Amino acid sequence: MTLRISDKANLSVPRYTSYPTAPHFSGAVTAEIYKGWLQTLNPDEPLSLYLHVPFCKKMCWYCGCNTKVVARYDPVSDYADLLRQEISLLSNTLPGRFRISHIHWGGGTPTILSGDDFTSIMSLIAREFDYTENAERAIEIDPRTVDRQKIRTLAEADINRASLGIQDFSPRVQQAINRVQSYELTEEVVHTLRQAGIEKLNFDLMYGLPTQTVEDILRTVDLSHQLGPNRIALFGYAHVPWMKSHMKLIKDEDLPDTEARLQQSEWAAQRLLDLGYKQVGFDHFASVTDDMVLALEAGTLQRNFQGYTTDTATTLIGIGASSIGKSPMGYVQNSTPIHDYKAALEHGHFPVAKGIETTIDDDMRRQVIERLMCDLSVDLSAIAAKYDQELSYFSVELEALSEFEEEGLVILTNGKLSITPSGRQLVRVICALFDIYLDQGLARHSKAV
Numbered sequence: 343m344t345l346r347i348s349d350k351a352n353l354s355v356p357r358y359t360s361y362p363t364a365p366h367f368s369g370a371v372t373a374e375i376y377k378g379w380l381q382t383l384n385p386d387e388p389l390s391l392y393l394h395v396p397f398c399k400k401m402c403w404y405c406g407c408n409t410k411v412v413a414r415y416d417p418v419s420d421y422a423d424l425l426r427q428e429i430s431l432l433s434n435t436l437p438g439r440f441r442i443s444h445i446h447w448g449g450g451t452p453t454i455l456s457g458d459d460f461t462s463i464m465s466l467i468a469r470e471f472d473y474t475e476n477a478e479r480a481i482e483i484d485p486r487t488v489d490r491q492k493i494r495t496l497a498e499a500d501i502n503r504a505s506l507g508i509q510d511f512s513p514r515v516q517q518a519i520n521r522v523q524s525y526e527l528t529e530e531v532v533h534t535l536r537q538a539g540i541e542k543l544n545f546d547l548m549y550g551l552p553t554q555t556v557e558d559i560l561r562t563v564d565l566s567h568q569l570g571p572n573r574i575a576l577f578g579y580a581h582v583p584w585m586k587s588h589m590k591l592i593k594d595e596d597l598p599d600t601e602a603r604l605q606q607s608e609w610a611a612q613r614l615l616d617l618g619y620k621q622v623g624f625d626h627f628a629s630v631t632d633d634m635v636l637a638l639e640a641g642t643l644q645r646n647f648q649g650y651t652t653d654t655a656t657t658l659i660g661i662g663a664s665s666i667g668k669s670p671m672g673y674v675q676n677s678t679p680i681h682d683y684k685a686a687l688e689h690g691h692f693p694v695a696k697g698i699e700t701t702i703d704d705d706m707r708r709q710v711i712e713r714l715m716c717d718l719s720v721d722l723s724a725i726a727a728k729y730d731q732e733l734s735y736f737s738v739e740l741e742a743l744s745e746f747e748e749e750g751l752v753i754l755t756n757g758k759l760s761i762t763p764s765g766r767q768l769v770r771v772i773c774a775l776f777d778i779y780l781d782q783g784l785a786r787h788s789k790a791v
């Protein structure tokens with residue numbers, strides 16, 4: 343039976359920030375195995391760091407990230423000590439002094455760290471590592487939680503990119519997601535960041551939120567544009583109340599249905615294009631001179647756990663509870679419960695909970711999925727040939743793609759698969775055809791659109 347486009351959009355598929363995806367990680371990758379992986383890394387190759395801070399002052403009901411609300415600073419201060427311990431363990435294990443090409447602070451709310459804790463962690467990193475020329479040092483910011491002093495501290499610690507959580511400017515939607523954040527406040531934070539010299543700005547917007555309409559998201563896009571960010575991410579709200587119980591505070595009847603989500607995402611994307619942004623992958627938009635557009639044009643854009651990235655490092659080290667890292671050997675994820683994360687570090691071990699050692703088949707499929715997610719096209723023959731295989735290696739997938747081809751969602755010529763403009767929304771569904779783990783029924787995912 344052939345599925346209509348809206349049925350396909352209703353399918354539950356991963357976001358493909360990795361392949362294999364996190365639900366397929368297992369305890370087979372231990373702290374000892376990970377230590378062995380780190381010791382084989384080449385100091386001539388730059389690394390990236392991702393640092394996770396799983397604390398917020400208030401819970402946003404849509405939040406799908408690993409975080410918890412804290413009223414006092416003590417748990418955050420204890421956690422800052424653990425981050426310092428993990429960084430020292432890492433630098434003592436690596437075989438030499440490495441250069442860093444990207445740092446990304448994510449959360450939760452990383453700016454919940456006091457200025458002193460943030461500065462001391464960034465200084466420790468600068469003591470133990472070198473930076474590549476033009477290294478990116480980015481942080482996620484909840485505009486409601488920073489003041490002038492905190493922004494000055496970030497700038498003094500050499501932060502040069504900030505991602506601001508915005509979501510939607512409509513007060514009605516903001517009430518429905520428990521995140522009230524005025525345009526004026528966001529505007530002030532943007533100006534203060536620029537004054538402090540942090541000029542590369544990303545905005546996070548969302549569609550599919552409770553009570554949200556096409557008008558809301560279009561107004562949010564227009565107001566965001568007035569503030570001149572370099573990049574805008576337009577995320578579809580992933581409603582997974584079976585994983586995040588606070589999402590149950592969002593009423594089902596307030597959520598837009600699949601048709602409405604499709605409309606919101608299509609109209610918002612069109613408005614961003616009309617305003618002159620270039621679409622990158624399926625959920626990012628950037629000004630035409632932005633590095634991300636240049637990476638897209640050069641075919642070097644990559645996908646990692648933060649979404650699309652210009653970072654080309656082959657190894658990303660995850661630091662902090664629940665952080666995920668990748669290396670040429672595979673993926674690894676730290677323990678999520680802070681208690682377990684802390685216990686491992688206190689014993690001098692890497693706080694690894696699980697991971698996956700990737701096979702050659704995984705590598706081939708990862709490349710197919712990454713190119714599709716980034717470029718919306720992939721040369722299947724070329725990837726097969728790199729591994730001494732023929733195009734027929736993907737014969738099962740090619741057969742499944744014929745239905746998409748008949749509907750005009752993809753074009754297949756000489757082993758090259760391209761997603762058409764009408765198929766762009768379904769890129770995750772098309773990637774899922776190449777995912778051999780998906781049928782194993784271990785995970786429930788959010789809607790494709």
Ligand SMILES: C[S@@+](CC[C@H](N)C(=O)[O-])C[C@H]1O[C@@H](n2cnc3c(N)ncnc32)[C@H](O)[C@@H]1O
Nearest residue numbers: 404405406449450451483484507546577579580
């Ligand atoms: C890791 S969060 C942290 C942002 C920062 N703490 C803040 O509150 O502004 C980064 C972004 O992920 C997006 N996000 C969070 N939960 C999501 C969900 N359930 N579905 C889709 N996007 C989500 C939001 O746009 C958010 O700004």
